[in-house]
Each structure stands twice: as structure tokens, then as C-alpha cells.
Amino acid sequence: MPNNSDINSKIMENIIALCKRRGFVYPSSEIYGGFSATYDYGPYGVELLKNIKDNWWNFMVRHRSDVLGLDTAIFMNPKVWEASGHTTHFTDPLMDCKNCKARVRADKLVEEALRTTKKDFKTVDFSSKTAVRQAIDDLMVACPQCGKKDWTEIRDFNTLFETYQGVVKGQQDIIYLRGEIAQGMFVQYKNILNSTRARIPFGIAQSGKAFRNEVTVQRFIFRTREFNLAEIEYFVKPKEAPEKLEFWKKTLFDWHTKNLGVAENHLHWREQTPDERAHYSNGTFDLEYQFPWGFDEVGAVANRTDYDLKNHQEKSGVNLTYTDPVTQENYLPFVIEPTFGLDRTFLEILCDAYQEETTANGQRTVLKLHKNIAPIQLAVFPLLRNKPDLVSLAQKIFAQLKEKFVCEFDDNGNVGKRYRRQDEIGTPYCLTVDFDSLTDQTVTVRDRDTMQQTRMAVSQLEDFFNKQFI
Numbered sequence: 001m002p003n004n005s006d007i008n009s010k011i012m013e014n015i016i017a018l019c020k021r022r023g024f025v026y027p028s029s030e031i032y033g034g035f036s037a038t039y040d041y042g043p044y045g046v047e048l049l050k051n052i053k054d055n056w057w058n059f060m061v062r063h064r065s066d067v068l069g070l071d072t073a074i075f076m077n078p079k080v081w082e083a084s085g086h087t088t089h090f091t092d093p094l095m096d097c098k099n100c101k102a103r104v105r106a107d108k109l110v111e112e113a114l115r116t117t118k119k120d121f122k123t124v125d126f127s128s129k130t131a132v133r134q135a136i137d138d139l140m141v142a143c144p145q146c147g148k149k150d151w152t153e154i155r156d157f158n159t160l161f162e163t164y165q166g167v168v169k170g171q172q173d174i175i176y177l178r179g180e181i182a183q184g185m186f187v188q189y190k191n192i193l194n195s196t197r198a199r200i201p202f203g204i205a206q207s208g209k210a211f212r213n214e215v216t217v218q219r220f221i222f223r224t225r226e227f228n229l230a231e232i233e234y235f236v237k238p239k240e241a242p243e244k245l246e247f248w249k250k251t252l253f254d255w256h257t258k259n260l261g262v263a264e265n266h267l268h269w270r271e272q273t274p275d276e277r278a279h280y281s282n283g284t285f286d287l288e289y290q291f292p293w294g295f296d297e298v299g300a301v302a303n304r305t306d307y308d309l310k311n312h313q314e315k316s317g318v319n320l321t322y323t324d325p326v327t328q329e330n331y332l333p334f335v336i337e338p339t340f341g342l343d344r345t346f347l348e349i350l351c352d353a354y355q356e357e358t359t360a361n362g363q364r365t366v367l368k369l370h371k372n373i374a375p376i377q378l379a380v381f382p383l384l385r386n387k388p389d390l391v392s393l394a395q396k397i398f399a400q401l402k403e404k405f406v407c408e409f410d411d412n413g414n415v416g417k418r419y420r421r422q423d424e425i426g427t428p429y430c431l432t433v434d435f436d437s438l439t440d441q442t443v444t445v446r447d448r449d450t451m452q453q454t455r456m457a458v459s460q461l462e463d464f465f466n467k468q469f470i
């Protein structure tokens with residue numbers, strides 16, 4: 001009997017294989033042997049990623065009156081990263097295996113050991129390098145590569161990516177690839193206040209790439225060095241911070257379950273211990289999803305206090321306080337940050353939607369994606385590709401529907417094979433034009449989840465699908 005962890009790693013392997021087979025995610029630079037922990041989104045992956053991002057933007061920005069959008073550059077004045085503390089505090093505890101020279105992140109290895117032995121994270125003191133090193137010994141953590149337990153001491157490793165600007169390489173030209181997207185929002189906060197009618201409480205939202213020179217990269221697109229983030233910096237009166245933090249926890253959870261269709265019992269909140277928290281936070285809650293390897297972080301809500309604005313005010317010499325237009329009260333706002341990794345959320349959605357089922361016609365693999373984020377909404381088939389009448393009616397219906405919906409036309413192989421393919425892409429509906437269609441102007445509409453087929457008049461299709469997709 002295979003044990004649970006074998007089954008779970010088999011599921012991950014199958015999901016990764018499906019991603020490549022069906023054009024969701026490819027290994028980067030594959031013809032050159034790939035590139036460590038770097039992936040590219042294929043035709044269906046890019047649609048799914050865009051749908052997640054658009055859904056977030058509509059829900060969190062367009063449907064609210066207190067959140068404004070922003071898109072800042074990846075390159076910033078290096079002083080930003082000095083003020084934010086990233087050049088000094090943005091470090092990972094690095095440790096080497098003396099036997100095989102594997103380089104690992106000590107804290108992640110400890111977390112992993114706690115997860116497998118089902119021990120509470122609170123049983124370990126993460127506050128210092130010495131304490132984490134002690135935990136490595138106490139938990140008898142072995143090298144994941146060679147199995148030996150012969151570790152070096154832990155040292156700090158800064159994960160900001162450095163690069164150079166200009167034609168002459170030199171110390172003065174060092175710039176950084178942004179380690180987080182939040183700083184762009186902090187340094188534009190004053191411009192937004194001055195150029196819009198924003199009043200506290202209000203938020204700034206942006207999504208984009210961030211870069212971290214991670215020591216440990218693993219689990220497909222879960223932890224990579226280049227990744228997509230989506231977050232809001234929500235500026236509040238300091239005393240209202242706890243209440244707003246709760247509000248955003250609820251909002252983020254609802255978005256994952258209601259808009260992305262992730263099962264509620266596969267998600268939970270975990271409060272980070274003070275030792276785990278980032279240097280800027282005085283309270284962080286991780287939203288964790290039950291991945292095949294266990295609960296792991298997909299998003300978080302943090303109370304960043306006035307840490308960032310205070311540091312930027314000090315280092316830039318620009319007054320960043322806010323004056324309430326009614327009470328004239330003057331203060332530095334606190335910031336509540338609901339954030340999530342888009343790539344992780346993409347993987348969360350795939351894991352939650354992925355199912356292997358036994359049906360009357362044998363095994364099938366299906367992605368039961370929420371209808372509103374599925375990369376393809378409808379697929380249109382002629383029953384046979386060598387019957388011009390069927391093909392021409394199917395093409396006519398396809399041309400009409402694709403004005404309104406994301407559609408695909410498929411006349412390859414038999415209908416059964418086309419269903420299997422659309423099931424694996426997660427297409428909610430398939431329409432088949434058959435010989436009856438030529439006389440009575442009806443088609444078969446097949447539901448992905450129930451596999452039930454219903455006859456429907458061509459004239460009613462648009463109305464019907466308008467109701468299925470919001």
C-alpha cells in the first residue's frame with residue numbers, strides 16, 4: 001500500500017505533467033536543459049493567470065470606492081531599499097551540508113521537520129540563528145540531498161537581487177530588482193493623496209513581479225526567484241488598524257472561496273509567531289492552503305504599522321504625515337497589507353480543481369475550475385470533420401459565440417477525445433453540432449462537471465451562457 005505522502009507526491013507529479021501537456025506551464029529555456037526554478041506560462045496558463053488577476057482587480061479595486069490602482073517601475077532609487085530596511089534585514093538564514101555541500105535555508109528545514117512530525121511551530125524559537133541551529137540538532141534534521149546530519153553554522157544571506165545601471169560597472173551604480181512591490185506604493189502615497197480625492201482610510205493596489213534570490217526554491221511554481229504578487233497597502237488611522245486587519249482577512253478569504261471557488265475547508269489562517277514575522281510587521285496572518293505536501297502560505301494580511309512611511313519620511317526628508325480635512329488631526333497612518341502570490345494562487349486553484357475520476361466510460365482527469373476563471377469558457381465541435389454541412393454550421397455558431405465568450409473550435413479526433421482534452425483544460429461547456437442540428441437548429445451542450453448532455457436551440461445559446469458566466 002502506498003502511503004499518503006507517496007500518493008500526494010504522485011498527485012503533484014500528475015498536475016505538473018498536465019500543466020506541460022495541456023499548455024499551462026512549461027519549464028523555462030527547456031531546449032537548453034531548463035533553468036533552475038524558472039517557468040513560463042503557456043497559452044492556457046496565461047489566460048488563467050490573467051483571469052485571476054482581473055478578478056482580483058475587479059473585486060478589490062473597481063468594485064470598491066476606497067482602493068486606487070497603481071503600477072510602479074521595477075527599478076527604484078536604491079535609497080528606497082536602504083530606508084525600507086531591505087539592504088540590511090532582507091536576509092535568509094543560510095546553512096551548508098558539510099558532506100555534499102547542499103545549500104539550504106535553515107528555518108525552512110526546521111518548519112518542514114515540524115510539519116512532517118506534526119509538531120506546533122511554537123515549540124521552536126525562531127528568534128536567532130543560534131536557536132534555529134539548536135532546533136536543527138534537536139529535531140535531528142537530515143540533509144534533503146544526502147541524508148547526513150553534518151551542518152555548518154548559520155549565516156545571513158541577503159536575498160535582494162543586485163544589478164548595475166549604466167555602462168561602467170562600479171559600486172555607485174548598484175541597483176536592485178524590487179524584493180517586494182509594496183515600496184512603490186509607499187513612495188507614491190503622497191502623490192496619490194495630492195492628485196486624487198483619496199481620504200483615509202483608503203488603499204493603493206498593484207500587481208507585478210518581485211524578485212528574491214531565494215536559497216531554497218522548490219515545489220514547481222510555489223517558490224521561485226521571480227514571481228508575481230498582488231497586494232493592497234491600506235492606509236488607516238493607527239487606532240483603527242486592528243479592526244481593518246480583521247476586515248481584510250475576511251475579504252481575502254471570501255475572495256479565495258467565492259470568486260476562485262477554493263473549498264473553505266482547504267484554507268485556514270495561521271498567525272505568524274513574532275520570530276517569523278518580517279522586520280516591518282507587528283502582526284501577520286498567513287492564509288494557508290492545503291497543498292498535497294501540507295498547509296502552506298498563499299497569502300497574508302499584515303499590520304505594517306507606520307514603519308515604512310516613518311523610515312521614508314526620515315530618509316527622504318519629505319513630510320509624509322496626513323492631515324484629516326475635518327478634524328485637522330495630523331498623523332502618520334498605519335498600513336494594513338492584504339497580499340498574495342499570484343503564482344501560488346494559480347497552483348492552489350489547480351490543486352483544488354484537479355480530479356481523477358472513474359466514469360462509465362473509464363478514467364478521466366478534469367479541472368473543475370470556477371466557471372469565471374476557466375481559461376476557455378466554451379468549446380464548439382462539429383460531430384465529424386469530413387461533413388461540410390456540420391463543419392459550416394459549427395463554425396457559424398463558433399463565430400457568433402466568440403464575440404461574447406472565450407471559445408475554442410475543435411474538430412480533431414473523435415468527440416470523446418475532444419471532451420477529454422477540454423476536461424483537462426477545465427472548459428465548463430462543450431457544444432456539439434450533429435446531424436439533427438441541420439434540421440432542428442439545436443445542439444448538444446455538455447456540462448464538464450456532471451457530463452450531462454442537454455439539447456438546446458441555437459437561438460437560446462447566448463442567453464443561456466450569459467447566465468452561466470458573470
Ligand SMILES: [Zn+2]
Binds near residue numbers: 144146148
Ligand atoms: Zn548533504
